[in-house]
Amino acid sequence: MSKDDGTVFVFNKTKQTFLAYRVNIADSILTRLIGLLGRRSLASDSGLWIFPSRGIHTLGMLFDIDVVFLDKDLKVVALREMVRPFSITGLYFNAESVLELCAHTIFKSRTEVGDELLLSRLDDLQQMQVDLPAEAAKVER
Numbered sequence: 001m002s003k004d005d006g007t008v009f010v011f012n013k014t015k016q017t018f019l020a021y022r023v024n025i026a027d028s029i030l031t032r033l034i035g036l037l038g039r040r041s042l043a044s045d046s047g048l049w050i051f052p053s054r055g056i057h058t059l060g061m062l063f064d065i066d067v068v069f070l071d072k073d074l075k076v077v078a079l080r081e082m083v084r085p086f087s088i089t090g091l092y093f094n095a096e097s098v099l100e101l102c103a104h105t106i107f108k109s110r111t112e113v114g115d116e117l118l119l120s121r122l123d124d125l126q127q128m129q130v131d132l133p134a135e136a137a138k139v140e141r
């Protein structure tokens with residue numbers, strides 16, 4: 001999937017659960033540098049997909065986040081829950097990208113190391129073979 005499609009949703013194919021419906025893509029030097037800086041919070045259905053990345057920092061951020069590290073096949077290689085502001089994660093050399101998500105997302109979605117994720121444009125939700133929760137149906141296209 002191309003990483004220049006704007007907003008994507010994140011679906012855990014292994015657990016059949018959604019992690020987020022509105023994830024912005026940070027795939028340029030500028031968007032990766034800015035990340036989530038300047039936000040006061042992160043909505044429970046949103047996040048940021050940083051590509052490429054093997055580790056992140058939360059310097060200057062004002063809220064906790066969950067972090068999911070993904071390999072080139074979008075398989076979860078590491079998880080960090082409740083990463084506090086002004087923290088630095090370790091580097092995961094088998095990671096190619098990182099998802100920054102609302103705190104508690106990992107727990108709520110039951111995501112574990114080894115799970116396979118799907119990141120795709122919102123338009124592709126209709127083609128998926130899963131029952132969508134009510135929140136997904138309300139997502140603006």
